[in-house]
Amino acid sequence: APQDTQVPDSGLVRVEDDRTGMSEQSLKRAIVDNLHYGQGKDNYFATPYDYYMAIARSMRDRLIKRRIQTARTHIQEDSKVVYYLSAEFLMGRYTGNSLINLGIYERVRKVLRESGLELDDLLEKEHEPGLGNGGLGRLAACYLDSLATLEIPAVGYGIRYEFGIFEQEIRNGWQAERPDKWLSFGNAWEVSLPEYRTEVKFGGHTESYTDTKGRYQTNWIPEHTVFGIPYDTPIPGYGVNTVNILRLWKAESSNEFDLDAFNAGDYLGAVANKMFSENISKVLYPNDDTVQGKELRLEQQYFFVSCSLQDIIRRHIYHYNSLDNLHEKSAIQLNDTHPSIGIAELMRLLIDVHQMDWEQAWHITQNCFAYTNHTLLPEALERWSVNLFGRLLPRHLEIIYEINFRFLSEVRKRYPGDNERIARLSLIEGEGADKKVRMANLACVGSRKINGVAALHTKLLQQDVLRDFYELAPEKFINKTNGVTPRRWLLLGNPRLSNLITEKIGEAWITNLDELRKLEQFADDPQFRQTWREIKQANKQDLAAYIERKNHIQVDTNSLFDVQVKRLHEYKRQLLNVLHIITLYNRIKRNPNEDILPRTFIFGGKAAPGYFIAKLIIKLINSVAAVVNDDPSLEGRLKVAFLSNYNVSMSQQIYAAAELSEQISTAGKEASGTGNMKFALNGALTIGTLDGANVEIREEVGAENFFLCGLTTPEVYELKAKGYNPQEYYQSNSELQEVIRLIACGHFSDGDSQLFRPLLDSLLYNDKYMLFADYQSYIDTQDRVSQAYRQEDNWTRMSILNTARMGKFSSDRAISEYCKEIWHVEPVPVEFKEYSPEDM
């Protein structure tokens, strides 16, 4: 072998011995290293984006080191693992969060300042991974944060969409969509693991045969196969060494190049298969509550579920060399029905691939899975046409029929002759050509536990949507009220407020949110109230600056910031909020001297691209904004701002600055809500209906610190049963008539009286979500809000009490409940060890 060159002793301090250290010196060195060797730039060439990448990579290095130790510990301890299967993970930006969870935010900020760089500005360069629509995907992200913080061994499994949720632009008041090219500048956070790639089959047919032991077996001969390549992102816990992973699958062709086609001279045809395969992980469906029954969506679901289950089995066999105890060592959570095909897939893997008999396989399957339901809207229950299903997944259809046959035989024994009940419980709906596979039924039959996401929601599941399953197996049902992580939603998102809180009560609240109760003792302290107000004011100024910069609207920071941010949907009733704005507008027009509390109405949210009515509501908000904001007589009184492209990063700023939180869904429609929790945690007061988790928020903060409005769920049901007629409310309410007439005459649409017709017609002649029934109650409650806001001191007191009493809504509380009552898993502390060169 050739001689190595001699290394001269430079006499420098050898920081490279501490490449992933936490001292200022090692952090600086790490960032410079990553700038040089990761980005190929020095400080002369580097752009802010390069610096962002260098910081992100430096944090990733630190997390990967802890990740390896975490994985080793989990194996050594034979730990049971939670597998969280979700078609969506709405993570928000990673880098700021990892700095926080590693506990080095301030240190890195200081190190960068010494070189004239501003950390907060650099962190803004990160393109947010928007791999989710709204609450469901964001909940999964909060849960990963809490799982790691509570030191629970866990893996999040999902899809590495090349395009996440679309970017929203507002053109002439309308929503326009642009593709979200989040990966185009690279992703500093992921590590790909091609050696763990997994093959997934599609289409074809099945064949039966008798194996050498004389057993009846089935073989699935697919039409084509696709590879899933895993991409891992480290998920750090706060203040612990545990680093779990989020493993997302990218689809790749298993047959890059069709040689036959190529040899026949068809060069483009030779790569066609590649394009087909890669389409599977191409784009997130921008809709989480209307099932369109699209083939690609089912392909996506099966693709990531099959990859994930094969991965779970690979890990398990590697460790135990048997699958007999799979259910003792794995808890698999189905985040909605999107991954529920996993029940049939695990059966297939156990029976066909690992030759287990049906009874044992079914026992293991039923004891692995648990299912979370997220919605009461009937149109959101996934049902796939049997034709499509059988074409794409012929073996799974057979397995589902077999599960159904065995299940319904049990049901028949219990309810002899009750054919209607049997039809309702069946996994298959309908007859003949219209037959459908009911995914919620599959999820219920194949899971050990079924949970709703707020107390009211779980109750309604039991009484209504899943009633038959509840009667059959009440012990399966359990409530798990949602929660949000205090790390992102207070510590990171609202540094001013979290500093004040820590100053007063110490930092235990960060991992034990009930500690916030200690703030109650300051609620009557004038000095504390003053500081509390100043912080909200400063946050409002930041948001106002953002709104001016991005949306070119000047807002008055002395006005009440009245905020509704969430997906656009009729049941969430952004339109009711607009009716209130126009009511105030009319009052001022009627009486210019009317003493109206100055308000800034802030909206944000995306509409599913095919949801016309939701898009028309956006257009209406912007049209009202155009009229209101341009009217000099309203200056300093009313402003309306629709913030385009609402996403996680923007929402952090909004929650910190909000004063009034709009949670006004029709009672019985919002499963839980989680935005409602983030607002209150940041000291906003809620105006809301008794829906979802609002009910529990009100219980916690006290009825006197919550603005309640609208019908209750029983009242809604009753009204519907006796025949709801919006005209009855309309004809007797002159303020409401005035509002509707103003829209109808084209006042907000340059005289065009047709533009908003579809909205008005749906209100006047149908009003599915009962806006008219709740209008007066909402307006009266808003009037009470205005009076309350004028009593500054008392408002501040209520605001403090809201924050102080939000302990229950930490995702740490929710996850500890899941761990104890659903997954039966325990924390596994991870020790931090330095490497030595001997570890090579």
Ligand code: H2P
């Ligand atoms: C959904 C429900 C919410 C719920 C959330 C998480 C689907 O999200 O509607 O009520 O809080 O799941 O469980 P979204 O917020 O996007 O509507």
